[in-house]
Amino acid sequence: xxxxxxSIKTEVYFGKGKIKxxxxxLQRYGEKVLLVYGGGSIKKVGLYEKVKSILEExxxxxxxxxxxxxxxxxxxxxEGVKLVHENSIDMILPVGGGSTIDCAKAISxxxxxxxxxxxxxxxxxxxxKALPIxxxxxxxxxxxxxxxxxxxxxxxxNEKLGLGNEILRPVASILDPEYTYSVPKNQTAAGTADIxxxxxxxxxSKTKDAYLQDRMAEGVLKTCIKYGEIAxxxxxxxxxxxxxxxxxSLAINGLLSCGKEGTAWSVHPIEHELSAFYDITHxxxxxxxxxxxxxxxxxxxxxEKFYEFGVNVWDIDKSLDKKEVANLAIEKTRxxxxxxxxxxxxxxxxxxxxxFEIMAEKAVKVGGLKYGYRALNKDDVISIFxxxx
Amino acid sequence: xxxxxxSIKTEVYFGKGKIKxxxxxLQRYGEKVLLVYGGGSIKKVGLYEKVKSILEExxxxxxxxxxxxxxxxxxxxxEGVKLVHENSIDMILPVGGGSTIDCAKAISxxxxxxxxxxxxxxxxxxxxKALPIxxxxxxxxxxxxxxxxxxxxxxxxNEKLGLGNEILRPVASILDPEYTYSVPKNQTAAGTADIxxxxxxxxxSKTKDAYLQDRMAEGVLKTCIKYGEIAxxxxxxxxxxxxxxxxxSLAINGLLSCGKEGTAWSVHPIEHELSAFYDITHxxxxxxxxxxxxxxxxxxxxxEKFYEFGVNVWDIDKSLDKKEVANLAIEKTRxxxxxxxxxxxxxxxxxxxxxFEIMAEKAVKVGGLKYGYRALNKDDVISIFxxxx
Numbered sequence: 169x170x171x172x173x174x175s176i177k178t179e180v181y182f183g184k185g186k187i188k189x190x191x192x193x194l195q196r197y198g199e200k201v202l203l204v205y206g207g208g209s210i211k212k213v214g215l216y217e218k219v220k221s222i223l224e225e226x227x228x229x230x231x232x233x234x235x236x237x238x239x240x241x242x243x244x245x246x247e248g249v250k251l252v253h254e255n256s257i258d259m260i261l262p263v264g265g266g267s268t269i270d271c272a273k274a275i276s277x278x279x280x281x282x283x284x285x286x287x288x289x290x291x292x293x294x295x296x297k298a299l300p301i302x303x304x305x306x307x308x309x310x311x312x313x314x315x316x317x318x319x320x321x322x323x324x325x326n327e328k329l330g331l332g333n334e335i336l337r338p339v340a341s342i343l344d345p346e347y348t349y350s351v352p353k354n355q356t357a358a359g360t361a362d363i364x365x366x367x368x369x370x371x372x373s374k375t376k377d378a379y380l381q382d383r384m385a386e387g388v389l390k391t392c393i394k395y396g397e398i399a400x401x402x403x404x405x406x407x408x409x410x411x412x413x414x415x416x417s418l419a420i421n422g423l424l425s426c427g428k429e430g431t432a433w434s435v436h437p438i439e440h441e442l443s444a445f446y447d448i449t450h451x452x453x454x455x456x457x458x459x460x461x462x463x464x465x466x467x468x469x470x471x472e473k474f475y476e477f478g479v480n481v482w483d484i485d486k487s488l489d490k491k492e493v494a495n496l497a498i499e500k501t502r503x504x505x506x507x508x509x510x511x512x513x514x515x516x517x518x519x520x521x522x523x524f525e526i527m528a529e530k531a532v533k534v535g536g537l538k539y540g541y542r543a544l545n546k547d548d549v550i551s552i553f554x555x556x557x
Numbered sequence: 558x559x560x561x562x563x564s565i566k567t568e569v570y571f572g573k574g575k576i577k578x579x580x581x582x583l584q585r586y587g588e589k590v591l592l593v594y595g596g597g598s599i600k601k602v603g604l605y606e607k608v609k610s611i612l613e614e615x616x617x618x619x620x621x622x623x624x625x626x627x628x629x630x631x632x633x634x635x636e637g638v639k640l641v642h643e644n645s646i647d648m649i650l651p652v653g654g655g656s657t658i659d660c661a662k663a664i665s666x667x668x669x670x671x672x673x674x675x676x677x678x679x680x681x682x683x684x685x686k687a688l689p690i691x692x693x694x695x696x697x698x699x700x701x702x703x704x705x706x707x708x709x710x711x712x713x714x715n716e717k718l719g720l721g722n723e724i725l726r727p728v729a730s731i732l733d734p735e736y737t738y739s740v741p742k743n744q745t746a747a748g749t750a751d752i753x754x755x756x757x758x759x760x761x762s763k764t765k766d767a768y769l770q771d772r773m774a775e776g777v778l779k780t781c782i783k784y785g786e787i788a789x790x791x792x793x794x795x796x797x798x799x800x801x802x803x804x805x806s807l808a809i810n811g812l813l814s815c816g817k818e819g820t821a822w823s824v825h826p827i828e829h830e831l832s833a834f835y836d837i838t839h840x841x842x843x844x845x846x847x848x849x850x851x852x853x854x855x856x857x858x859x860x861e862k863f864y865e866f867g868v869n870v871w872d873i874d875k876s877l878d879k880k881e882v883a884n885l886a887i888e889k890t891r892x893x894x895x896x897x898x899x900x901x902x903x904x905x906x907x908x909x910x911x912x913f914e915i916m917a918e919k920a921v922k923v924g925g926l927k928y929g930y931r932a933l934n935k936d937d938v939i940s941i942f943x944x945x946x
Contacts, residue, residue, distance in 0.1 A: 169571075169572070169734075169795075169796060169799040169800065169803070170572065171571060171572025171573065171574070171575060172569075172571050172572065173568070173569065173570055173571070173578075174568065174569035174571060175568040175569070176565065177566055179562070179563070179564040180561075180562065180563035180564070181562055182558075182560060182561050182562070182563060182815070182816070183558070183559065183560025183561060184560065185560075186560060189562075345558075377796045377799075377800075379780055379783065379784070379796075379800050380776065380777065380780040380800050380803055380804055380807070382776075383773075383775070383776030383777075383779050383780060384773045384776045384777075386772070386776065387769065387771075387772030387773040387775065387776050388769065388772075388773075390772050391768055391769040391772060394768065395768070406558075407558060407766045407768075410558040410766075410816075411558065411766075411768050411769050414558070414769055414816065415769055418769070423812075426571070427571070427799075427803065
């Protein structure tokens, strides 16, 4: 086990009706809030009204930034920063999924930065101060509600960049599984794939002796596999929504990665190029790429890990040949995503091979793929793209 | 999954050499520290000298309270509170195992309480303020380094009481697995049994749908089973010590219990009576009682859970009859503790049946056993004692 520092300070208020804690939480941080949300689904389900009435009851002034895109744009961040400055905002309240929370994080960090916000996206170590973020989650996927990361897109430059700074971790998050009842089937599926991918990115690690972390990671994966399907078929199954929601937070808050070598991620940076160029749903891109990435990195060195994955996560007969178990596990992963109705090929979502070269080049350059679980160069990424076509 | 609030604010500095962070941590909290330790083993291994020199380098004044007992006494708490008041102490630095940290917690809470410290042990909700605790752990067992609990004994009244208050959670803990190299075999074994028991107390719960938590709990149990034995046989195996140490913290910091009904614990309160009356090692008492408690609570209602336990933790063939799996799992648990050299019977540690009545009565009264996984009355506890004799 590698040395690590662990400090996960987000307070979580989990369960039905937990919105009742909102007023008390906000009052700790100030009197003026920037309410951030997406396309308006929070209005349809009545959450917007609920939040507004709590703000009113607690005498908290509210400025709004709506319309944040699913892959949040730097333009929204710039707009948010402007609102923060014009209104002397004390805290940011994103209500929505990961995109909304990510956008709030970038605004929060950029509010104390003199230059253009895109500069801190490119270099998050420049963030020295940030406004407190209190999130209300409505989609189980990115884990942004309990982690220090955000992903922001710049469509002018075809860049989709991840940034991370401990200071951006929300101070509190309200996680009510019922708010995810209205998430459409395809988003439930994509969210599940995203959670699983977060686990894969650290489960498949060069560190072989973080036994405890690996067993917990397998627990999170089994939870996704069991409840992703149930939530897909029964959107209002509370247990499914609850288990997925808590899995989304634990998958990426640092618990599963601590004690492991800080290797770069692999599938996320490759997918980021897909959605930077084609604006597709992140989880769909991950689900298409993941089994093909697994096939590509399976070799003598990684066999043992894939065998463990097959036996412990997919419950494959451990007496089978290790290679057989490994390949079966990968096929089970692929089939699972299919079962969730996720397209299995890039072509099905309108992506051809015309940009493979440039996307592979950028993924290697920006994503640090040579420091991943298995070092990947441009040709390797093109191979994975081709297998996914 | 039940509603829960999650807030685990202890910073953990984990790994070899992490003591280097101590000066920086302490400087955040003040200039005067109360150093709390036990029988002096920290002097033998050179840790005492190391800590003292760090305090000196950082101009931190140090008052000492040594000689804390393995089942820490209220007398030590009183002495500590006196030292805090006489010396205007800013923070408490326990260096040792759970007993030392527990004693520090009680001192910390009692320092701002006007009455006798035993009163806040009996009624911890009276604690409104506490001194910050920074712990350095030398024994993997109680999880006190990351939890809000403490257990204090009053030998005058034969009482051993647990207290808990969120305010007592250490602000930071240094976990260096190398500090546990010198832990004797029997303490390594007892510590492993203690960690496992913490998991059992919440794993066997009335809540059936905290799937994610149960899978993670199984991960912690598997870690104990694998590495407890290795650490027992190879005291200087870093990986074993590291996995056990992190398991000890995660077993009881709140991660595994959140989302579960707040049922009372079962085996701990029964064991507390044993060690209150006989001053035995806590983990030994737990290891003797646990399989017999399991046998006692196994019935039609609990069968499914014990079957899961057998298949997922002990890797028993899932196609066997469920009752057979359950009983096999219990026997495997019993045999595991034997393998760690822990006595299997109360008689072996000098306990006869002469106090079964009074201990059972107190366990039921103080421990809230009727609100446990399966409600236990006095006769039930006597049955468990008899099976353990």
